[in-house]
Amino acid sequence: MKTDAQLHQDVSAELEWEPAVHAAAIGVEVNDGIVTLSGHLRSHAEKLAAERAAERVAGVRGVVVQLEVRPGEAIGDEALAQAAHAALQWQANLPAGAIKVRVEKGWITLSGEVEWGYQRALAERTVSHLRGVTGLHNYLTVQSRMTPPDVARRIEAALCRHAQREARHIDVRVEHGVVTLSGQVDSLAERDATVGAAWSAPGVVNVIDELRVNGAPAAHR
Missing domain, CATH: 3.30.1340.30 (Histidine-containing Protein; Chain: A;)
Structure with a gap:
């Protein structure tokens, strides 16, 4: 397991590696695997790129975004x-x-x-x-529509195809088109992929994310 100092170094390096991000404008703090990004960026797109870059780093359990967008050009x-x-x-x-x-x-x-x-x-x-x-x-x-009776099985099959359920640590529950995901995943990227797979199922009107990343608090997104 990486220390906070190692994570700080890796996240900073990943931000430097990401061409869509001006890394010098971003402050990085790490506490118990939770990364906080702060500073001022030129666009919302850059803010999203910075968040994704931090989430890609192995060992990061969560990302707190305190970045403020200040566009360089005035657009009404x-x-x-x-x-x-x-x-x-x-x-x-x-x-x-x-x-x-x-x-x-x-x-x-x-x-x-x-x-x-x-x-x-x-x-x-x-x-x-x-x-x-x-x-x-x-x-x-x-749109609310008829949810197939086997939608939970379909989602689980999709997760297996995408190699997101290798350890079978993810539980899928479906009620009235609302999918609730719980259990543990190894990374933020895996969590996002799992939520995305659930949203792709027919008849799903909402996805409740209660997944934990290596013991981190559930996201509830």
Whole structure:
């Protein structure tokens, strides 16, 4: 098991390695395997890249993001809203006209209803990398529909195919289209992959993440 000093060195090195991140602007602190990132960045996309870089490091049990976005160029909310709307409309895998966009001081709020869980995540990714975005609220909901009776088995099969359930430490429960994941995974990347697999199942309207990363507190995302 890595010490906090080793994790600090590895996370700092990974931030330096990530080309989308200005590592010199980010402060790194580690306490009992929990990494805290602080500082000021130029874009929301850079903030996301920094978070993902820290999560990739083996031994990291959690990431606390205290990064503030300060765009280098001034982009008005109206222009940003138009850009976000256009980006969503041009995304072939999203239902046309189903997603509403609101922008306030660079913060984008998405609302409306989509057909699949993956579309909810795709919409967020589509607008999060636009210039001028300082933050994002994703209030999209997934259409309620009939959940296959074997959806839990389907999710477990997908996790096995993706090599995310080798030790069978993940429990999958489904009730009225809501999937609850519990158990232990080895890394934050494995946790994200497991949640993503659950969202991809038919009939899933929400995923409750109670997974633990090597004994870290559950995420409840």
